[in-house]
């Protein structure tokens with residue numbers, strides 16, 4: 001940040017009194033512009049042991065498969081954001097179940113919160129951010145064409161849990177590095 005979004009005066013980066021890390025400070029109006037992690041909410045949508053994936057129609061990772069998920073908006077609950085993203089990206093309105101995977105990625109200051117959700121019919125369709133949306137059985141998952149490590153981690157949890165028949169909350173800390181190019 002170079003200029004204050006409140007008054008337009010140039011900001012400086014320093015540790016405010018009583019704080020312990022540098023922030024963008026406005027010397028004009030005194031606003032401290034805190035930056036905090038962003039939450040990405042989404043769903044692991046299941047239908048008869050198959051999972052709903054979307055092929056991205058947007059960068060980054062155009063053409064690769066992902067779970068329906070996206071940045072929370074102000075004024076939403078996590079659950080609302082997860083369902084909204086699932087509707088926008090996959091045209092699906094599943095029933096929300098438990099919170100399933102929480103992934104912290106401190107290197108890029110993001111937190112993924114993914115719910116389990118169940119689809120009771122096969123009504124889904126690609127939204128504007130998806131090229132294609134379809135259900136995958138565990139042995140059909142395109143492991144080499146997944147958009148993000150978080151998606152791969154989550155699908156691995158799902159695959160294991162489907163074998164066990166027991167779903168528990170998984171909390172994952174990961175250092176997101178660029179996923180290798182498509183194989």
Ligand SMILES: [Zn+2]
Nearest residue numbers: 004007026029
């Ligand atoms: Zn200001």
